[in-house]
Amino acid sequence: MAAATDTPLVNDIRSASRAMVRELGFMASTLAGTPYSASAVHALLEIDTHGQVTAAQLAEYLGLDKSSVSRMLAKLIANGELQEEPCADDARAKQLLLTAQGQRTVAGIHAYGQTQVRSALAQLNPSLQQSVAQGLMAYAQALQAHRLGSAAGQDSAATLATSSIQIHSGYRPGVIGRVTEMHAVFYARHWGFGAFFESKVASGLAEFSGRLGEPCNQIWTAVHNERIVGSVAIDGQDLGNNQAHLRWFILDDGCRGGGVGRQLLTQALAFCDQRGFASTELWTFQGLDAARKLYESLGFALVHEETGQQWGSAVVEQQFSRRRHGA
Structure with missing residues (x-):
């Protein structure tokens, strides 16, 4: 039986979300043409975005527990995608950086994703393309604000929402x-x-x-x-x-x-x-x-x-x- 709070709008969004997960390949064991899981691919992208991060920061960005992130990072380091360097202000902490191989892997991930998005947008008229971009960004930020569950989370979402305006x-x-x-x-x-x-x-x-x-x-x-x-x-x-x-x-x-x-x-x-x-x-x-x-x-x-x-x-x-x- 459907929950009392279910509405056509909620059900439509949930259905679309499931379809996106399938169509983007998240149901498979690997993602974006790499031999890595979705969480590992996202880890590489976050490190590329920030330049260098600690394992604790990465866990926060991804919303994952530290033990899961630690195991994932060990595999990426062993495979030559990442390297560790001491933090300048704390020798006990390690910064994660992409290796040259990691940079090539990330470039391939970006190319794969851009092809996916361009192919999908080609099916839509320009007005719908803009609606999709705005709606997806707003929904992603609302999900983040809900997960963080604080005024800080809401402020962060609002900042992201307006950063490209x-x-x-x-x-x-x-x-x-x-x-x-x-x-x-x-x-x-x-x-x-x-x-x-x-x-x-x-x-x-x-x-x-x-x-x-x-x-x-x-x-x-x-x-x-x-x-x-x-x-x-x-x-x-x-x-x-x-x-x-x-x-x-x-x-x-x-x-x-x-x-x-x-x-x-x-x-x-x-x-x-x-x-x-x-x-x-x-x-x-x-x-x-x-x-x-x-x-x-x-x-x-x-x-x-x-x-x-x-x-x-x-x-x-x-x-x-x-x-x-x-x-």
């Missing part, structure tokens, strides 16, 4: 649809907003995109593997009175908590200061506590709130303002 300024193909999608999905899930809200975001973004040629307007996007995962815009025209309007600040679920939001806002506010706006204004609503904390840390203050329905549902609307120093 880049911030770009200006229009990018697909920005209107993607930023609208992120808004629609997040606010429908957490606040019950519907078609009215989504259409308002889409129409506003479309109108604003036509004004990006004006030097007082700009949009920034956070991009991971060519997929937009965050955005913020500064509209320097719609408020008048030398005020900037901060709009469409949103992050994909997979990259919250890793500093990407702060990077986006920092670049947007630097633009406001460079353009000489007297103040930067933003409108949001009560309940978005994480965003409010970030706004206030960057100099915004709540200046007005009242109940309204401009987002399609009754909420306590809030206006935050940040004045330029000396203004």
